[in-house]
Amino acid sequence: MWDNLSKLSVLLDDDIYINRSSSIGAQSLSFISEDDINSQSILDSLALELQRTFDYFESHSRQAAITHLLIINNGQSIDNLNHLLQQRLGVECQSLDLKDGLTFSDAINTVSNKCLMAIGGALRSQS
Numbered sequence: 001m002w003d004n005l006s007k008l009s010v011l012l013d014d015d016i017y018i019n020r021s022s023s024i025g026a027q028s029l030s031f032i033s034e035d036d037i038n039s040q041s042i043l044d045s046l047a048l049e050l051q052r053t054f055d056y057f058e059s060h061s062r063q064a065a066i067t068h069l070l071i072i073n074n075g076q077s078i079d080n081l082n083h084l085l086q087q088r089l090g091v092e093c094q095s096l097d098l099k100d101g102l103t104f105s106d107a108i109n110t111v112s113n114k115c116l117m118a119i120g121g122a123l124r125s126q127s
Contacts, residue, residue, distance in 0.1 A: 002074045003027045008050065010057045010066065017061050022049045029078045040084075047088040054089075069093045 001007075004025040010018040024046045032039045054066045069091050071081060082093040 001026050008053050017057055018053055026073055026078060043084055047085060050089060067091055071095045
């Protein structure tokens with residue numbers, strides 16, 4: 001998830017099944033609040049985009065339903081996003097920071113989540 005857009009990808013084993021973009025990004029989601037129902041319409045729109053992606057994956061690839069959603073932010077994190085999406089989608093949602101998911105050499109002081117696409121490409125295995 002970037003500031004102004006989200007990349008929706010469905011991955012299974014070493015295969016990319018779906019890779020698409022949404023105009024809903026971290027900036028627009030940063031205003032959501034569990035207490036303010038009016039602020040949640042953008043979250044509902046993201047949940048709808050995700051559900052459509054999941055449905056397309058299930059119907060066209062003949063795979064089991066998606067049960068896990070991993071959210072990786074390339075910038076600001078959004079409070080309660082996991083919880084709010086989990087409520088709407090009924091799938092387990094987790095946020096991941098690159099520092100939590102990868103082990104880096106001591107020579108590397110910091111790694112930005114903005115490097116996600118490059119790191120993901122480098123880690124992809126070839127069968």
